[in-house]
Amino acid sequence: MSSQERERKRTKEKTEKTEEAKPAVVEKGKKIKEDIDDLLDKIDDVLEENAEEFVKNYVQKGGE
Amino acid sequence: MHNRIYGLENEYGLIFSSREKSAIPLERILGYLFEGIISNSWSSNAFLSNGARFYQDTGCHPEYATPECDNIIELVIYDKAGERIIETSLNIAEKKMAEDGIVGHIFIYKNNTDSAGNTYGCHENYLIARHIDFWRFSERLIPFFVTRQIYTGAGKVLKESGKTYFSISQRAPHINQKISCSTTSSRSIINTRDEPHADAERYRRLHVIVGDANMSEYTTYLKVGTTALILQMIEDGYPVRGLDLDDPVRAIKDIAKDLTLKRPVRMENGKALTAIEIQRSYLELVQDYLADKEKDEVTKNILIKWEYVLNKLENNRSELSREIDWVTKYELLNTFMTEKGCDWDDPRIAMMDLQYHDIKRNRGIYYLLDKEGLIERIVEEKDIQHAIEYPPQNTRAKLRGDFIRIANMKNRSYSVDWTYLKLDGYGEETVLCMDPFASSDRRIEKMLSYIFSGR
Numbered sequence: 001m002s003s004q005e006r007e008r009k010r011t012k013e014k015t016e017k018t019e020e021a022k023p024a025v026v027e028k029g030k031k032i033k034e035d036i037d038d039l040l041d042k043i044d045d046v047l048e049e050n051a052e053e054f055v056k057n058y059v060q061k062g063g064e
Numbered sequence: 065m066h067n068r069i070y071g072l073e074n075e076y077g078l079i080f081s082s083r084e085k086s087a088i089p090l091e092r093i094l095g096y097l098f099e100g101i102i103s104n105s106w107s108s109n110a111f112l113s114n115g116a117r118f119y120q121d122t123g124c125h126p127e128y129a130t131p132e133c134d135n136i137i138e139l140v141i142y143d144k145a146g147e148r149i150i151e152t153s154l155n156i157a158e159k160k161m162a163e164d165g166i167v168g169h170i171f172i173y174k175n176n177t178d179s180a181g182n183t184y185g186c187h188e189n190y191l192i193a194r195h196i197d198f199w200r201f202s203e204r205l206i207p208f209f210v211t212r213q214i215y216t217g218a219g220k221v222l223k224e225s226g227k228t229y230f231s232i233s234q235r236a237p238h239i240n241q242k243i244s245c246s247t248t249s250s251r252s253i254i255n256t257r258d259e260p261h262a263d264a265e266r267y268r269r270l271h272v273i274v275g276d277a278n279m280s281e282y283t284t285y286l287k288v289g290t291t292a293l294i295l296q297m298i299e300d301g302y303p304v305r306g307l308d309l310d311d312p313v314r315a316i317k318d319i320a321k322d323l324t325l326k327r328p329v330r331m332e333n334g335k336a337l338t339a340i341e342i343q344r345s346y347l348e349l350v351q352d353y354l355a356d357k358e359k360d361e362v363t364k365n366i367l368i369k370w371e372y373v374l375n376k377l378e379n380n381r382s383e384l385s386r387e388i389d390w391v392t393k394y395e396l397l398n399t400f401m402t403e404k405g406c407d408w409d410d411p412r413i414a415m416m417d418l419q420y421h422d423i424k425r426n427r428g429i430y431y432l433l434d435k436e437g438l439i440e441r442i443v444e445e446k447d448i449q450h451a452i453e454y455p456p457q458n459t460r461a462k463l464r465g466d467f468i469r470i471a472n473m474k475n476r477s478y479s480v481d482w483t484y485l486k487l488d489g490y491g492e493e494t495v496l497c498m499d500p501f502a503s504s505d506r507r508i509e510k511m512l513s514y515i516f517s518g519r
Contacts, residue, residue: 044412
């Protein structure tokens with residue numbers, strides 16, 4: 001078997017494996033996506049409405 | 065690990081946000097904050113019953129200095145206790161201000177820069193032996209301080225000639241000298257300020273101003289832990305060779321900008337090494353130095369984490385999003401941009417960069433991530449809560465903290481500083497406490513029983 005063929009076979013095996021595990025993987029992927037969306041929404045909630053203005057106004061005197 | 069006193073000082077950023085047009089001067093906001101911490105009298109410099117110091121720093125920043133700690137876990141606890149103390153005073157201050165008709169919100173940040181490019185510090189303090197040659201000592205430390213930002217940086221979205229980019233460290237762009245005594249102009253990699261608050265014939269203080277303020281307990285722990293091991297090795301005269309940088313100031317800035325972590329910096333001997341390679345060399349030196357020595361648990365743990373983090377930085381950096389501040393922030397911002405279809409210039413990105421450091425736990429982004437279980441912690445919240453009231457038990461801070469708590473309880477007036485205690489009306493005696501390792505003192509026991517007897 002040439003290395004190319006080997007590579008092809010490996011890819012094929014990998015694809016088959018992924019397909020077998022699909023429902024669980026999709027379920028997990030969906031859960032992660034939902035968690036991220038949920039977290040980003042929570043973050044959006046705590047950001048000030050006018051983010052640009054808020055950050056621009058954040059000016060301190062140098063310290064130390 | 066060597067017996068050593070550690071301390072951390074944080075200058076916090078402060079802003080008052082209100083819909084009303086008339087601006088309230090920050091001095092006034094600070095006044096309300098101090099009232100929230102020290103209820104009996106207004107003062108802008110106070111020691112607390114946990115032995116820490118809270119005061120107003122240059123440039124109107126509230127600043128908290130931990131009490132003297134003799135181990136790194138404790139230092140992480142007392143640093144976090146400072147955040148909680150300030151959070152409580154923020155809530156009290158907002159309430160009092162509302163009663164006085166001032167409506168708005170106070171924001172307090174544990175970070176190092178504002179949007180105009182001003183900087184304020186997080187200083188580390190290490191008590192070191194007086195007899196060492198400070199200049200040679202500094203030379204051996206500089207490459208370490210230049211490169212440790214890859215696991216101690218807090219991350220910052222910066223704009224330079226119209227282009228927005230992510231910097232690993234908040235402080236690195238503000239460092240302009242190798243060694244100097246100044247902290248407010250031309251900040252340096254090694255600062256020579258030397259106030260040991262102890263017998264100056266035996267000790268000096270290593271005052272480190274080059275680091276970022278960290279939200280992550282893990283990052284703080286690793287920052288101080290690795291530094292402590294390096295200090296011990298150099299104090300013991302273990303040689304460090306071949307790590308001198310050609311231009312340390314340039315290197316610290318270049319490394320901060322290189323998110324690939326693969327671009328080498330020039331060494332004095334003509335070679336070129338990456339920050340990871342330089343850190344690996346230091347790690348290997350410490351491992352060799354400690355090879356035949358007995359290691360305590362914290363030392364073993366720091367060595368494991370140090371190696372783990374360097375490996376991850378090299379191969380799977382994004383897997384450090386639970387541990388290292390700048391990676392946490394960078395990964396979050398990237399996820400946000402992908403999901404919301406925006407880029408680095410979106411104002412929400414700048415806002416999130418700032419809000420990551422908000423110490424108010426129901427609003428700050430670091431704390432939102434923590435609540436979701438996305439942050440690796442080092443200490444327990446109950447230990448932090450205890451440290452708000454009570455001092456470390458193995459250092460001079462115990463004397464100070466107990467004295468303050470009892471004097472407050474009995475309504476006695478007093479004055480204290482790092483090295484002395486004085487009870488008003490107790491003769492003329494000022495009790496000097498020059499040994500930071502001493503947690504018991506007959507003179508102070510006598511004074512406390514005098515207060516208790518109520519005479």
